[in-house]
Amino acid sequence: MITVESLSKSYGSFTAVDDVSFTAAPGRVTGFLGPNGAGKSTTMRVMVGLTQPGGGEVRVLGRRFADLPDPGREVGVLLDASAQHAGRTGREILTIAALTMGLPRTRVEEMLERVSLTPDEASRRVRNYSLGMRQRLGIGTALLGDPEVLILDEPANGLDPAGIRWMRDLLRDFADEGGTVLLSSHLLHEIEVIADDIVVIGNGRIVAQGTKEELLAGAGTLVRATDGTALAAALTHAGIPARPTSGGAVLAEADLTRVGQAAFAAGIAVTELRAADGAGLEEMFLALTADSQRESVDTTSKQAPTTQGAAA
Numbered sequence: 001m002i003t004v005e006s007l008s009k010s011y012g013s014f015t016a017v018d019d020v021s022f023t024a025a026p027g028r029v030t031g032f033l034g035p036n037g038a039g040k041s042t043t044m045r046v047m048v049g050l051t052q053p054g055g056g057e058v059r060v061l062g063r064r065f066a067d068l069p070d071p072g073r074e075v076g077v078l079l080d081a082s083a084q085h086a087g088r089t090g091r092e093i094l095t096i097a098a099l100t101m102g103l104p105r106t107r108v109e110e111m112l113e114r115v116s117l118t119p120d121e122a123s124r125r126v127r128n129y130s131l132g133m134r135q136r137l138g139i140g141t142a143l144l145g146d147p148e149v150l151i152l153d154e155p156a157n158g159l160d161p162a163g164i165r166w167m168r169d170l171l172r173d174f175a176d177e178g179g180t181v182l183l184s185s186h187l188l189h190e191i192e193v194i195a196d197d198i199v200v201i202g203n204g205r206i207v208a209q210g211t212k213e214e215l216l217a218g219a220g221t222l223v224r225a226t227d228g229t230a231l232a233a234a235l236t237h238a239g240i241p242a243r244p245t246s247g248g249a250v251l252a253e254a255d256l257t258r259v260g261q262a263a264f265a266a267g268i269a270v271t272e273l274r275a276a277d278g279a280g281l282e283e284m285f286l287a288l289t290a291d292s293q294r295e296s297v298d299t300t301s302k303q304a305p306t307t308q309g310a311a312a
């Protein structure tokens with residue numbers, strides 16, 4: 001369990017993390033999603049005692065990180081996969097970590113196998129590793145002490161699709177055995193594939209949180225007709241908030257039946273009608289974090305889609 005309570009952190013007059021509260025529960029994979037510079041790494045650094053908070057606190061397994069009796073065995077941490085000693089081999093890095101934690105050397109071979117680094121790769125110096133191999137090694141180091149909690153900052157960075165699937169299965173198994181996983185990403189798709197619960201941060205503030213299902217349910221219905229403008233107008237006329245998406249469809253804030261009936265009543269033949277699923281979550285992510293995006297994003301909407309019950 002990780003509990004973040006009213007956490008704030010400023011650098012000079014700049015507020016990087018602003019009154020952030022959320023929980024990552026045991027048995028669940030919690031995705032911490034936000035665009036670049038949103039405050040994810042700062043929050044995670046506070047969690048593991050590397051950055052002092054300006055206000056609020058973080059508890060891991062009920063204690064501040066500094067008060068954990070044996071943090072290496074309780075919390076597995078991966079903050080920057082490229083921060084490993086480039087002149088050491090993968091096996092040496094794991095061996096040093098194992099010896100520091102008082103673990104037998106056999107644990108190193110177990111872990112190399114678990115993160116799918118071959119004996120040949122384990123004998124190479126880390127400077128010759130791809131980013132994906134560094135991530136696997138970093139995840140191996142985090143798992144080495146058989147911790148109850150994993151805190152991983154952008155662990156999918158550099159992994160190919162097969163690597164992301166491998167990581168998803170690994171984190172799923174970890175959570176199914178009762179572990180707590182918190183992982184960050186600036187890519188919605190990664191979080192959508194891996195996480196059970198999602199916490200969305202933009203400009204240092206939590207903008208939405210809930211289960212993946214809750215956030216998806218809030219995303220409404222995706223509907224398409226030959227004349228999208230007439231469709232959007234008909235839905236709006238029927239009292240259903242509706243807006244065009246970047247893909248030419250209309251995203252409506254009502255369930256399938258209501259949207260279908262409204263289009264039928266207006267005499268409009270729909271060519272597609274389905275739950276918005278990932279498309280809706282993506283729209284929501286872009287809309288909710290639009291003002292913290294560095295590149296301008298046309299969300300076409302004045303309002304974020306409904307996330308009641310899930311919104312913080």
Ligand SMILES: Nc1ncnc2c1ncn2[C@@H]1O[C@H](COP(=O)(O)OP(=O)(O)OP(=O)(O)O)[C@@H](O)[C@H]1O
Pocket residue numbers: 011016034035036037038039040041042043186
């Ligand atoms: N030591 C520091 N001094 C000054 N500003 C900082 C410092 N560390 C972080 N920041 C600023 O705080 C904000 C949040 O940074 P943070 O690294 O937490 O974001 P992030 O969500 O992890 O982004 P990314 O996905 O790009 O890693 C950024 O604007 C960053 O420039």
